Amino acid sequence: MTNNRANSGLKQYLVITGSYWSFTLTDGALRMLVVLYFHQIGYSPLEIASLFLFYELFGIITNLTGGWLGARIGLTKVLNIGLILQVLALTMLLIPTNMLGIIWVMSAQALSGIAKDLNKTSAKSSVKLFVEDGETGRLYRWVSALTGSKNTMKGIGYFMGGLLLALLDFKGAVIVLLTPLVLAILASLSLLKRDLGKTQHKAKFAEIFSRNQTINWLSAARFFLFASRDIWFVIALPVYLSTNLDWTNWQVGAFLASWVIAYGAIQVLAPKITSSFEQRHPISQLVNWGLLLAIVPTLIATALSNSLNPTLTIIFGLLIFGFIFAINSALHSYLIVNQARAEGVSLDVGFYYMANAGGRLIGTLLSGLVFQTFGLITCLWVSALFLFITAGISIMTPGRNISEMDSG
Secondary structure (H helix, E strand, O other), X not given: OHHHHHHHHHHHHHHHHHHHHHHHHHHHHHXXXXXXXXXXXXXXXXXXHHHOHHHHHHHHHHHHHHHHHHXXXXXXXXXXXXXXXXXXXHHHOOOOHHHOOHHHHHHHHXXXXXXHHHHXXXXXXXXXXXXXXXXXXXXXXXXXXXXXHHHHHHHHHHHHHHHHHHHOOHHHHHHHHHHHHHHHHHHHHHHOOOOOOOOOOOOOXXXXXXOOHHHHHHHHHHHHHHHHHHHHHOOHHHXXXXXXXXXXXXXXXXXXXXXXXXXXXHHHHHHHHHHOOOOOOHHHHHHHHHHHHHXXXXXXXXXXXXXXXXXXXXXXXXXXXXXXXXXXXXXXXXXXXXXXXXXXXXXXXXXXXXXXXXXXXXXXXXXXXXXXXXXXXXXXXXXXXXXXXXXXXXXXXXXXXXOOOOOO
């Protein structure tokens, strides 16, 4: 009986993962398409950042309401709604390119942002439902595998976005991206359980706000963690590589794609990496890895300020940053699923990823504003500041009820 349940859980987990991959592939490609295309036609960094304002803003709202919606109608329906909304968002961009104004693209990105966070909340919440209570090792591995493989697919999406823009026009690239989404919708409708994650009681809207203090502290740390990455990675870095280092669209897309693919691979391996250290308590590891991460943008900024080779500094600095950031992100993703309530898991996960979306929003806006006003070095200093704040919050996070991790 237990084996049958485990096999059933594994099958559902694989379908969820496949759907999440399809969505993330198109999302990453679309992000790169929009950044490179609108930079190519003369938009400023701040104007490009504004295109993603609604994407991140609606992500905050969607994570809160999406968690509640998942508890009310089930995670499968929420996942399918997200996939359909992404199809609509891409369809909006099929109008003639001379009609793609800022407001129209922002609206399409708003739909895409809603779709992304409906998918994220449903996918990550569902993992807890497929793992028996007390199986912390399996939970850590499955969460890390889902998160890491998703980011690898996002990296492939970045690569695809740059490649499609080089080979096709903007409209042709968008048409290609619709295919994996349609396949994911068909697979989800035919293979996933309909009432997955639906609570026995009707979840009240007031339940979207977590009462778990550990989740609240983790959410605050997550906010600054992702703001620290996006303040220099989202807008500033691609534009810097293109304008200051004279990289082509293809080079920018390939480099950032490779980074995200490697970043995802490290997340998948995070359980084995963290288990190799004597300190097994996840909060203690979170503090240590967080402080280590804060040093990296500090060193990159210092190197660029002292006129060291900018190409080598960016490449090696970003590789080190990605490795350590991946461990931090994997620990965070495990902890939130571990701490989420079993009944209505999506409520806690949705609240947590609301903070994640908030950090991305602030990071994206500051990426355009700070880079345009002060340059990449200042973006890096602000990133370091955010990471020291993240580590400080992690130190204050209560963790007495959290057991040590077991990678096996």
